[in-house]
Amino acid sequence: MTDQDLLLVFDETVTRAGVDRWLRHLESAGAPTQIYRLGAGHVLPVSTMDSAGTVDAVAAAGPDLPAPTRRVPREGQAWLGRRELRPGGTHVSLGPVTIGDGSVAVIAGPCAVENPEQMNATAELVAAHGAVALRGGAFKPRTSPHAFQGLGFSGLELLVEARKRTGLPFVTEVVDAEHVKRLAEVVDGFQIGARNMQNFALLSAVGQSGLPVVLKRGFGCTVEETLAAGEYLLLEGNDQVMLCERGIRTFEPSARFTLDLTAVALWKQRTHLPVIVDPSHSGGRPELVEPLSLAAVAAGADALLIDVHVQPEQALCDGNQALRPEQFAGLMERLAGAAAGLGRRLSGGH
Amino acid sequence: MTDQDLLLVFDETVTRAGVDRWLRHLESAGAPTQIYRLGAGHVLPVSTMDSAGTVDAVAAAGPDLPAPTRRVPREGQAWLGRRELRPGGTHVSLGPVTIGDGSVAVIAGPCAVENPEQMNATAELVAAHGAVALRGGAFKPRTSPHAFQGLGFSGLELLVEARKRTGLPFVTEVVDAEHVKRLAEVVDGFQIGARNMQNFALLSAVGQSGLPVVLKRGFGCTVEETLAAGEYLLLEGNDQVMLCERGIRTFEPSARFTLDLTAVALWKQRTHLPVIVDPSHSGGRPELVEPLSLAAVAAGADALLIDVHVQPEQALCDGNQALRPEQFAGLMERLAGAAAGLGRRLSGGH
Amino acid sequence: MTDQDLLLVFDETVTRAGVDRWLRHLESAGAPTQIYRLGAGHVLPVSTMDSAGTVDAVAAAGPDLPAPTRRVPREGQAWLGRRELRPGGTHVSLGPVTIGDGSVAVIAGPCAVENPEQMNATAELVAAHGAVALRGGAFKPRTSPHAFQGLGFSGLELLVEARKRTGLPFVTEVVDAEHVKRLAEVVDGFQIGARNMQNFALLSAVGQSGLPVVLKRGFGCTVEETLAAGEYLLLEGNDQVMLCERGIRTFEPSARFTLDLTAVALWKQRTHLPVIVDPSHSGGRPELVEPLSLAAVAAGADALLIDVHVQPEQALCDGNQALRPEQFAGLMERLAGAAAGLGRRLSGGH
Amino acid sequence: MTDQDLLLVFDETVTRAGVDRWLRHLESAGAPTQIYRLGAGHVLPVSTMDSAGTVDAVAAAGPDLPAPTRRVPREGQAWLGRRELRPGGTHVSLGPVTIGDGSVAVIAGPCAVENPEQMNATAELVAAHGAVALRGGAFKPRTSPHAFQGLGFSGLELLVEARKRTGLPFVTEVVDAEHVKRLAEVVDGFQIGARNMQNFALLSAVGQSGLPVVLKRGFGCTVEETLAAGEYLLLEGNDQVMLCERGIRTFEPSARFTLDLTAVALWKQRTHLPVIVDPSHSGGRPELVEPLSLAAVAAGADALLIDVHVQPEQALCDGNQALRPEQFAGLMERLAGAAAGLGRRLSGGH
Known part of the structure; x- marks a missing residue:
């Protein structure tokens, strides 16, 4: 030694x-x-x-x-998360779903929770096609204070209702450390948004909840900084942490962000935490979701976070990137094929 | 119409x-x-x-x-801050100092508050050479949870002491919305760090304090997003807001960040809020501070935020970018000349 | 209308x-x-x-x-290349190999041609494992004039010899418009490097050769600029053009470049030209080649350009990114599986 | 040792x-x-x-x-250009003008040479206001082959005519190594464009001419890569080399490019070659030219390259970034003041 x-x-x-x-x-x-x-x-x-x-x-x-x-x-400044500590990888339990066991989990739903009809219809749709968990934003961190900020706690109730109808667990974004305790009573997992990846007060509060967390990479943050942000959660004794690549800022204007799948490959080698990819927010266009989803799984992602909307043209937030029902159904079919070719399978038996 | x-x-x-x-x-x-x-x-x-x-x-x-x-x-999503509303620009009162009146204000001090000797010596030094306000971090948001996080509230007392000795007001970073009220009782102005620029809960809390705020641009955020973040502060009825360019992330590895002086020029045209530049954190090297400071003033900056340390090699945080006493003295002299050539003057009669 | x-x-x-x-x-x-x-x-x-x-x-x-x-x-400034003109896509004939027909072609070889033993051993190895074409640089455009610039025309002879031994066609980089005619007599296809993507004099000269061209995306150039560069080749009446994504410059330091697979998806939608990905130069690390190759194929790439070296530690150029023989063999196996899962197959019957 | x-x-x-x-x-x-x-x-x-x-x-x-x-x-891969070899800096003689002697030289003219009236009127205007050299493109490297490519050699004649009328030397871009000898007979200095910064065949050919060269930094290239490109020119025995910062590609969409004045400061410390800044192509907007010009001089630039057009709205190329006559006159006045404040002066006695 x-x-x-x-x-x-x-x-x-x-x-x-x-x-x-x-x-x-x-x-x-x-x-x-x-x-x-x-x-x-x-x-x-x-x-x-x-x-x-x-x-x-x-x-x-x-x-x-x-x-x-x-x-x-x-080694490094994020040593609790290094893969050497758990070569087999961490299994995260999101409700009844296990993420990180080699299968491919699809978490799907609307960008923002809008109303009961939209939330329930979308939830039932994604459940029918093989999603194993729901996503949906009740609190939306928006660049401008004049933009729609989400339904807040009343949106949360709609997520609870959708969970009851479908049996699927849900993750939702938390934007304020003061909300953590109240949210922790009902959510299955938290999401920390890209803009808050280095909001260390929020990370500590969420870490203390002990609940699963999807930690989104800041669009201006590096692979190693994301690992260090995850370390803030791990340090609270919470190992139910998933890192999420959702695109970084580059000079390329053709898509909303540039999806960095090299980061996915590096994380799979460097950390024991499961890795998620959000192709919807990265590309910002529905026609990019399928190729980026397939590529993400091929690069090693454990799960995908996908925007689906039953009527994208009526969405209050980012509707122009959501998949329509038939697009989502097609995606799930292609994902199942790709997973099989890679020696994996879709989570949930699909 | x-x-x-x-x-x-x-x-x-x-x-x-x-x-x-x-x-x-x-x-x-x-x-x-x-x-x-x-x-x-x-x-x-x-x-x-x-x-x-x-x-x-x-x-x-x-x-x-x-x-x-x-x-x-x-127009735009940050309309309260648009220059058309106040063509003459906003004057920010940081203690007895006015920022935004055409003069060039220098705010200087150590990156992190470390101990009474360091804080007092640095404060007296920068005061003697013409700085009109102090900077110093008591709460340091660090990439890794294993790194030095600052002295916290005890560091704040050292800033208060330095203010008493020099008569200079100070700004200090706030990292947690829960700290705002306690800090507001003693600080002259807040700083919101680059990592928290889109921590909207923190922005609202700081806005409500009514105190001056230095809002640092996120290193992955755009010129317009920074204006929109400032709008969160303005919406609380607080117009004592200053936008701070401190370098953005680019592919260039020769300096820590790439200082974007185009942003300074654009902000001076688009918003009535004063604009500050931090050449120390941007370049990450002491030899870059002088040329970047001069360039910032020439581009239109109202104030500079400069790291100075009486013994940089002993600094607990970012010492490798701080100016030594003699470097700071030289800088102030060159700044006075440049300001005069631009038809301006250093704040504080220098 | x-x-x-x-x-x-x-x-x-x-x-x-x-x-x-x-x-x-x-x-x-x-x-x-x-x-x-x-x-x-x-x-x-x-x-x-x-x-x-x-x-x-x-x-x-x-x-x-x-x-x-x-x-x-x-529509756009690169209309000859738009997919609408040839919805079925362009088939490029690189010697006996067809690229763009839905199969996945692997083009492999050393970064730089060094000597007969290295070139022949590598060529035979990659042929044995299913590569359908060779790559190898005789002219190396290097950042510094003091660095090894390749063997030049004598390196070309080694590629010809390797082709004779294996029956595989080869592509090689051209760096000077004056070389085009002499090279065109022996090469199967040209490569235009990232640094020369907007060297329009070179593009025109290569276009006139009528031979297949791998056009690498400049690391600071956009998706649309790459299409426009391809248009320079098409305008010479040469439709044997392949666009190659090889990573772009971003703030992320963990890999040499950031592979932009969104670009691959966009090109497959926007142009009829085949799309190639170079995971070796993008990642700059052998352990990234496999996940990035699989992801590239999943995103829709028609071919891969892969650095292989029989003794990477002795390479004169970029050896630290080349796959070893056993790594290449493993990659080809996994690629075959992934292609099948995507409803495709490896070119050459593998 | x-x-x-x-x-x-x-x-x-x-x-x-x-x-x-x-x-x-x-x-x-x-x-x-x-x-x-x-x-x-x-x-x-x-x-x-x-x-x-x-x-x-x-x-x-x-x-x-x-x-x-x-x-x-x-040290480094560009050692001929390192400042240690010539601590006093290199003086470049562009016709009768010396660049690099501490003064601030303004090189101005239209982006593209269009016709005798435009060229002559612009040349006389900029001469009257203190420019010491002319710029104007006869060969324009354009992203798309379908765009206006410049007047070519007939445009060159218009530059010669403008030089005769004003007595000012001119620089113009060369895009093809085959043109170098013919151009060298008439031009005072060459410009190598950003897209060709790593076109090493062109660099060598231009280096051999022995004439002054403005080498523009590639918009995706680093500070050190630019030094290495300059080394290709120096290696031909030509020390009349000037490095030109003209903005890099970043995620920021508010301006055409992000001007990197940190690069200017670094080059002034690292190389003996004079440094030029092109605020017109960087910002892409006339209202940015003045603040960026002043900032460039404050950061240490030896010269500025400025687009001026007598009728910007009729320009065939990039007219939307050119200064109008009255804007140019105002800029020259402010530059003279700023230079004086920095202990420098405008070249040409202004």
Whole structure:
């Protein structure tokens, strides 16, 4: 072992009591540290630089100390999320759905929740064609304060109603740390929007909820900064975190954003967190959704977040990018084929 | 008058009572609207599209109604901030300092507040060389949760102490809407960081404080999006808003960010809000601060935000971009010359 | 028919003599135009704005004039390449290989031709695993004049030798209009590099060769500018043009360039020209080649351009991005699966 | 002296014969090298890594060998252009005008040469207001082959005529290596456009002409790549090279390009070549030219390249960015003031 920092990773088979004994052992050897939670497991960082005695202390661990599941070097500024800590990847449980198990999950729904008819019709449509979860915005962060900001908490009730009708869990965006507790009582998962990816107060509040979170990459933020933002959630003891690529800002004006699938490939290699792609907001055009969805799955995405609207021309927000019912049905069929060709399958048995 | 929306702008010489009479007059003519505050004045948007009678109603305004100071078309999604509403520009009062009056104000200090010695020494230094306000971060939004996050409220006390010693007002960053009220009791002005430019909950809270705000452009956000973010502050009735260019993300790796002085020129033409430039965080290198500062003033900036550190090599945060004392002194001298050549002067009589 | 420009498109079943008669008919009606070649067919633009009589002239065409295969509006600045002119897409014949027929063609080889052993070993390897054409640079445009510039014409001989051994055609980059004629005697296809995409003198010279061309997108150029660059080649009567996405410059530093698969989807919708993707130069890392290749095919790419080196660590140029033999073998296997899942197949029967 | 490469720099006071003796001395010591020209001086790179004896050989140089003017480390891939070789900067002689001597030179004229009236009227106007050289495009590289490509050689004659009338030298763009010799007979200086910055065949041909060259930065190219492109010109023994910042591609849509004045500051620190800024093509709007020009000079630019048109609304190319006569007059006045405030002056005594 060379002169660097080390992480002792204990999976859920090692009790907290055992990890606490490690902590005391290290402290008594002059190498104080602290325990981090990673799901039902724990991580103990050990600095072999700060303290000469640390290496010996680790080596001298007696049989009363539980063996770490793995020992990995501590690298980068987002080390809790690094893939080496969980080579098999993290499974996120969004209601009854598992994301990150190798299957391809489709989360679909309207950009903004508008009214009961729209929400229910869209939810039933996407459920019928194989979506395993719903999306829909009740709180919409808008560039201008003069634009439609969403229905707020009354929109939330429509999502609850749609969940009841279809049995599908839902994710919805949270824009204010003060809303987290109230929302946490009803949502299945949170979404943090691109504009708030580095709103660290919001990240901490959402992390504390313990609920699944779709963390969207800021359109001006890097691959590594997104991992670091995810680390704010992980640090609260919440490992139910999914990173979402939704396009970055570039000089190219032909689409709303430039989808960065290199980021998807890099995240799959660098972090144990599941990766989601939002082809709807990235391209900003319905005719781009299918090719970008197929490409995203081929690049390794665990899930897709897709805007569907039963009547796009009447949408209050971003309707010009939503898929129509028949487009969504076609997409699901092609996705199933592509997944099979890649040795995967659509989540939900489709 | 053509078929478009119109703003009736009333400056501070028109009483609220007079504006209220306009509101009732329009309502009775079937053209309901609402009153917006702009500093000590008011703005009344009139839609000539929604209501056929509106044009006539405006034309039919009798002598009992005060004449609007000006009538301007309502354009864009950030219309309260448009220059047409205040062609002379907004004057922001940061403590005793006026920003936006044609002079060049220099706001200087350490990136992060670290300890009393550093804060006081830096404050006295910049005061001695002509800075008219202090900057210093007590709350530092950091990419990684494992990095130094600032001293928090205890850092704030050091800023208060430095203000007492030098007589200079200070601005400091706010990262959490929950902190706004407590901070508002002591700060002279807020700073909203680039990462939070579209944290709309924070914008609204800061807007409500009524205090001056330096709103930093998000490094992935456009010129128009920054104007729209400023509009969130204006909508709370707070016109003490300054837009700050601090570099955007581009493909160029030679500097930390690419300073966009085209944005400064555009803002000076499009908005009545003062414009600030931060050459320190943009370039990320001390040797870039002087040329970028001079260029910023030549492009029309009303103020500069400059990192200075008495011992940059010991800085806890971004020390590698701070100016040393002698560099700052040289900069102030060159700035005074450049300002004179442009028909301006340094704020504070230098 | 509304008030706009129109293209009369004649496919190869209409003789040049027939198109000439159309030209004379229009001229005699006061609507002079000119004939453009598109492969073995022709296109006649008709301006319905410049000449009041044109519409009537088109309508009045008698039975002696051959019916156009199709009539499409003239839109954009790159109208010869628009998909409407050839909804079935252009087939490019690179030696015995057809690109653009729905199959997935893999073109592989070393970044730079270095010596006979390297070239032959790599060529035999990629042939054995299903590549249908070779790539290899004899002339390397390098950022710095002090860097290795390729073997030049002697490198070309090594490509010819490799073709003889494997039976695979090859493409190679041309960097100087003066080289075109000499190269055209031996190469199967040209490549125009990203740095030369808007070197219009080179484009015209290569267009005149009539040989297949891989036109790489400039890393700072847009989707539409690439179409316009392709138009320079088409205007020379050469329709054997393939557009190649190889990554664009963005703020993201984790990979060498950001692969823009949205561009691939847009080109497949907007132009009849085949689309190629180069995942090797885009990502700049071998571990990115497989996910980006699969994603490119899923987004609709007709072919891939892949760097392979039998001993990457000894490469003179960009060795750190080349696939090793076993990586290439694995990639071809996964590509075959993905193609099948998308209802396609690998070119060459694999 | 540490373990690195070294450049022996000989200025024009050292004869070529003396430098040749150095070459033979090093060869006889087992350290073969080659002589590079830098204007009227020479540079001899000495590798202290390749040859153990080199350091000794340099140290053992006897009194028969002329002392190098300076010894500087060889760094980067564009070392002939590095400022350390000529700390005082290179002076470029464009006809009777010197660029790079600390003054601010204004080069102005129409984007494209259109006809004698336009060219002459514009030339006389800009001469009357203090421009010291003319610009005007006879060959226009256009994105689309269907757009106006310039008057070609007949446009060149109009520039010659305008030079005769005003006495001002002119620069004009060259787009084809085959044109260089013919153009070199009449032009005062070449311009290489942004799209051709990495057209290395063109760079070499222009370098060989020995004439002054304005090398425009590619809009997708970095600060260092521009230096490396300049190195292609320097390597031909031509030191009359000026780097021109004209805006880069970014996500910001409010202006045509984003002017990168950080690049200007970096180039002034890194290279001895003069730096020019083109605010007209960067901003793409006349109202941006003045603030960007002032900012460019403040950032250290040696010259400005400005589009002026006597009747912008009739321009065949980019007329919407040209200054009108009265705008140009106002700009020159403000520039003179700003230059004075910076301790500089306008070239030509204004």
